[in-house]
Amino acid sequence: MKRIVPAPWLSVGIFGGWLLLNQSLSVAQLLLAFVVALAMPLLFSALRPSPGPMRRWGVLLRLIALVGVDVVASALQVAFGVLRARRRPPQSAFVTVPLELRDPHALAALAVITAVVPGTVWSELAADHSVLLVHVFDVPDEAAFVAHFKQTYERPLKEIFE
Structure with missing residues (x-):
């Protein structure tokens, strides 16, 4: 079959x-x-990657729900940031996020998450996969952003794939 x-x-x-x-x-x-x-x-079977080592399906479902909530919340934050841009311009920045992820499937999932969450405009993965450079629309506290990013996205992906 x-x-x-x-x-x-x-x-x-x-x-x-x-x-x-x-x-x-x-x-x-x-x-x-x-x-x-x-x-x-x-x-196109030769182009399709091998299936990833999926573990912890409950964590995956929670991550999907969390990303959905973050998409809505970030979209609202960006909208309010644009509306108040004359009074308080957004503090956009390139933020370096050190990564512990090594699994290619987890890194691909992280790239997709980074692309769909509003406010993260652009990202680039270092060649050695140790750092993710993310351009963020408004980031008043880089350390808090990095901690949130690692806790919210990287930790669950490590549980699911590694």
């Missing part, structure tokens, strides 16, 4: 995405969605 459908969830996602994008449930679209959903994972 793995030879025909190497990534079943990916195939389901492609199938559903195809139908949503085409906004049609005609027989032709269903057939085409089915063919594409089977063919794409087979054609």
Whole structure:
């Protein structure tokens, strides 16, 4: 079965995405969605990374919820920061966050989290994976930001992947 459908969830996602994008449930679209959903994972299997060592599913669910809350809270903070920018300009800065993470899957998840949370405009991972350089929209206290970042994102990712 793995030879025909190497990534079943990916195939389901492609199938559903195809139908949503085409906004049609005609027989032709269903057939085409089915063919594409089977063919794409087979054609691109060499590009797909090996699955990560997932541990501690409860921590993963808490992290997802926490990131969701942080996205909303950060979006509000950025909005208020923009609105009050004339009275108190934001203190944007490049912040260096020392990392303990080494697992490539955990580092990729950290990059995604950093990209989706508003206020973290840009990030770069050092070549040796020891430091993450993050540009933050408004950071009055760098030490507090680093402590929050490590506690909120890095620690759970270490529990999940390492």
